[in-house]
Amino acid sequence: MVYILILNYNGWKDTIECLESIFRLDYENYRVIICDNDSSDGSLDKIQAWAEGRLDVFLQHNNPLRHLSYPPVIKNISYLKHDREEGEAGGDEKITNYPLILIQTGANLGFAGGNNVGLRYALARDDFEYAWLLNNDTVVEPNTLNALIKKADRYKAATGSKVGLIGTKLMFYDQPEVIQGVGGVYNRLFAVSRHLGVFERDNGQYDFEDVISKTDYPVGASMLACKEFLEDVGLMCEDYFLYFEEMDWVLRGNLDGWQFGYCWNAKIFHKEGGTIGSNSKGAHKSELADYYSLKNRIVFTNKFYSHSLWSVRLGFIWVLLNRIRRRQFNRVSLVLKALNLNKLTSEITYER
Secondary structure, eight states: OEEEEEEESSOHHHHHHHHHHHTTOSOOSEEEEEEEOOOSSOHHHHHHHHHTTSOOOOOOTTOTTGGGTOSOOOSOOOEEEEEHHHHHTTSOTTOOOOSEEEEEOSSOOHHHHHHHHHHHHHHHHTOOSEEEEEETTEEEOTTHHHHHHHHHHHHHHSTTOOEEEEEEEEEESSSTTBEEESSEEEETTTTEEEETTTTOBOSSTTOSTTHHHHOSBOOTTEEEEEHHHHHHHOSOOTTSSSSSHHHHHHHHHHHTTOEEEEEEEEEEEEOOSTTTOOOSSGGGOOHHHHHHHHHHHHHHHHHHOGGGHHHHHHHHHHHHHHHHHTTOGGGHHHHHHHHOOSSOSOOOOOOO
16 A cells, blocks of 8 residues: 655645546555645645535646646545644544545644654554655656556565665656656765756656666655655654755665665656745745755755865855845845854764
8 A cells, every 4th residue: 555645835726736636546555645734825624625526726728737637536535634643643543445634733844844744644554565755736647656666566576675765757847848857966065966857858868777876866756665664764854844855864774775766657747846936946946945955955964974064165155156146135144044053953973
């Protein structure tokens, strides 16, 4: 069984469109967990209304991905609703087979914190093989989960294989033939990363296993985690709030012999930063996204590559000049705040 875990924060329209595509999957044995990070827009009520057949999200007729989420799936979809304490305890163990679980986390716990609530629900239930972490601002093709599970099962069957996380091929929602990323490439000297394949038209140039050797981590918008990995390595680190969580997970897994995999047959169409205002083009990042992407360069480097702290801090000179060049003068203090952390969040250092 697979749990599909979706984190929502003031994004019910995107979440419902995502759910419409998920409930068209041709893989039958799955349940969906929605963790809401204390949204202020009534998200859980809206999602509940959708499940009961009282609400649909309008999609433009010229939307090239409209067929993945329209016409609406048949309602009613049975659901259970939990607060954080109930959810993390796995709910009532006697109640099973509800396709949709709604959990109110009670606070904005960030990316890792919100997803971890759902992962604790799954682990407490102890009735699954895989958990698929999927951004709410995505839509998927019907064969996506089937392709992912087939790839995961092949990894498990391979002699000596220990693959805990599997990434997918991310495509731009607004340009469905253009790649957003097939994996992340990390530069430890300056603590910056990029997506392999970004802005390239998809001609199958990344449809091979060796992509793993060219990347350092799967992109967090879509990751399949096996149960054994979760039990062995643990949940995502909550030090970051936003960004660097998947890299942290991969490196902690490496210490125990875990690797990550890649499934190019699983295409995910991603709107990219609908909630937080992140964007592949840095000039369009929100202040929130900008701050955490900078702050966590220091936090992550201190934890895993402390010998590179000097070069990462030096790189902030370019960051400052870049914000000034963009005339983002209000972000100068933001950059300085991210750089001058009085106390780093993580006190554990893993030298590699």
